[in-house]
Amino acid sequence: MAPVVYELKKKGIRYDIIHSGQHYSYNLDKVFFEQLKIPKPRYRLEVGSSSPGAQTARILEKTEKILLKTKPDIVLVQGDTNTVLGGALAARRVGIKVGHVEAGLRSFDDTMPEETNRILTDHCSDYLFASTKVSQNNLLREGISRKKIFVTGNTIVDSVKRNLQNSYSDVLEKNKIEPKEFFVASLHRQENVDDPKRFANIIKGLKHIAKKYDIPVVYPIHPRSAKMAKKFGINLDGLLTIQPIDYFSFLFLEKNARLVLTDSGGVQEESCILKTPCVTLRDNTERPETITANANILAGADSRKIALCVEKMLKRKIIWKNPYGNGTAAKKIVHILQKL
Numbered sequence: 001m002a003p004v005v006y007e008l009k010k011k012g013i014r015y016d017i018i019h020s021g022q023h024y025s026y027n028l029d030k031v032f033f034e035q036l037k038i039p040k041p042r043y044r045l046e047v048g049s050s051s052p053g054a055q056t057a058r059i060l061e062k063t064e065k066i067l068l069k070t071k072p073d074i075v076l077v078q079g080d081t082n083t084v085l086g087g088a089l090a091a092r093r094v095g096i097k098v099g100h101v102e103a104g105l106r107s108f109d110d111t112m113p114e115e116t117n118r119i120l121t122d123h124c125s126d127y128l129f130a131s132t133k134v135s136q137n138n139l140l141r142e143g144i145s146r147k148k149i150f151v152t153g154n155t156i157v158d159s160v161k162r163n164l165q166n167s168y169s170d171v172l173e174k175n176k177i178e179p180k181e182f183f184v185a186s187l188h189r190q191e192n193v194d195d196p197k198r199f200a201n202i203i204k205g206l207k208h209i210a211k212k213y214d215i216p217v218v219y220p221i222h223p224r225s226a227k228m229a230k231k232f233g234i235n236l237d238g239l240l241t242i243q244p245i246d247y248f249s250f251l252f253l254e255k256n257a258r259l260v261l262t263d264s265g266g267v268q269e270e271s272c273i274l275k276t277p278c279v280t281l282r283d284n285t286e287r288p289e290t291i292t293a294n295a296n297i298l299a300g301a302d303s304r305k306i307a308l309c310v311e312k313m314l315k316r317k318i319i320w321k322n323p324y325g326n327g328t329a330a331k332k333i334v335h336i337l338q339k340l
Contacts, residue, residue, distance in 0.1 A: 001078045002036040003158035003330035004101065011334060018066060020059050020083040021046040031246040036163070052082055052113055059086025060093075067094050074337065077121065078102050078155070080114040080265075080286075088121045101155060101333060103128035104135030105265070105286040112191065114265075118286070127340070129333050131324055132289050152332040153325015156266060160251065160273050161327040169249035171218060171242060172256065179256040181215050183310075185239070186250075186262040187281060188222035196232040198301040202281050203229075205299075205306030206261065207238040212307065216240040217261070218253060259313055261299075261306070268296055273322045277313040279306065289323040 008015045019041035021029075033040060043066050047058040059082060067075065067090055075091035077084040078101035091098045103122050107115055122128060122139060130136040131154035139149050172179065185206055192198050210217045219239045221229075229236055245253075251270070254260055260271040263281045271278040272287075272295040283300045290296035294316060299309040 001076070001101065001155065002032075002038050003155045003162070004076065004078075004333060005038050007330040007334040011338070013334070013338075016043065016070060016072070017041040018043045018063060018087065019045065020063075020086070021048060022055065022059070022081060022083045035166075035246055035248050036159075056082045056086045056089075059083055060090045063087050063090035064093055067091060067096055072096060074099050074127075076101060080105065080118040080121070082113075082117065085117040085121050088124050092124045097126040098124060099127040099129065099333075099337065100125040101129045102131055103149070104130040104137075104139040106135075106138045107284045107286040109284045115286075127336070129329075129336075131329070134289055150332070150336050152336070153327075153329040154269060155329045155333075156269050157273055157322065157324045157327045158330050160270060163248065163251060164255065164274075167248045167251035167255065169245060169252040171245070171249070171253065175216070175240060177216060177218075180258045182240075182257055183209065183213075183215065183217045183259050183261060184250075184253045184257040185217050185219040186260070186264050186267050187219070188225050189263040189282070192263050192281060192301060193222075193225045193228045195301075196234070199225075199228060199232060200234050201301045201303050202306065203234055203236065203239070205301075205303035208303055208307050209310050210238055213258075213310075215258070218242065218257075220245045220250065220253075259310060261310070269324060272296060272320070273324065275318050275320075277316060277318065279309045279313055281306070293320040293323050295320045 021044060045062045047055055074097045075087060076099045077087045088098045100121050105118055109115055128139055128149045129152045130149055133151055136149050136151050206217045217239045219241045221241050222244060254270055254276055255274045257276055259277045261279045261281055265287055268278055268280055268287045268290050272290045278296040279299050280296055281299055297309045297313055299306045
């Protein structure tokens with residue numbers, strides 16, 4: 001959302017940031033505000049960690065009070081988290097218009113909590129800012145009026161373009177690793193790390209490719225993933241596990257990796273933009289454009305399939321085009337809102 005914030009500031013449009021506190025550790029929260037030079041949130045909900053239902057309810061309740069007090073013209077939400085759904089529902093309940101940035105993403109897997117969040121948010125939004133025509137078509141198929149949908153590209157391109165030159169990590173230097181002589185892994189989704197069999201198989205696959213190619217797999221481990229690995233007795237030896245890292249550091253690793261392995265939607269997009277081959281550790285994706293572009297491949301959680309997909313992606317020519325726009329998504333979104 002940072003590019004939208006920059007654009008609002010540039011245009012002199014008043015805005016407030018509501019921060020739910022869904023993520024609250026330094027490297028998954030405050031450091032983003034510092035690095036991206038986003039103003040401190042005017043409102044902090046501090047909902048913390050809890051069950052999805054309780055978390056969403058708290059966000060809804062606390063956001064509703066703020067909106068009744070401030071009476072904004074519109075509430076913008078981005079993505080598919082509990083924060084997004086809670087914020088959209090709160091605005092809807094008090095009669096304030098909702099704009100969904102990154103609307104229309106679909107994995108067509110209704111067991112994913114994010115899929116429910118996306119669908120419900122889209123169907124209670126007044127303005128839907130879709131990254132691509134694929135997303136637009138998903139919305140049209142669900143009966144959402146074409147008049148509400150705007151294809152803008154994705155603000156993730158704006159962010160990558162703006163921040164790539166500032167990206168840096170000392171991980172390579174500290175571990176005497178050369179650029180393009182390592183893989184980077186990102187693994188945190190509930191369907192993977194909460195399932196002992198899937199989690200163990202993915203880790204087995206990561207260890208196998210580290211050994212086969214004789215290069216390290218750098219794994220910045222999410223606190224939840226570390227907790228579940230310990231709970232299930234999954235041994236991470238053989239991987240270069242490090243603490244969660246900030247945005248600039250991860251961008252640097254993505255850019256310099258030989259290949260990215262991930263279950264994150266945003267990382268699939270970033271690796272595509274950065275021209276780094278990607279293997280997705282899931283059975284489906286809401287970013288099918290990356291697969292169509294030949295920048296990404298689905299491997300699921302089978303260790304043998306992960307190895308085969310890595311081999312396939314390493315042989316693929318890096319000639320794909322980024323399908324998410326030219327880095328002017330935020331400008332388009334703010335312009336559309338002003339016009340409306």
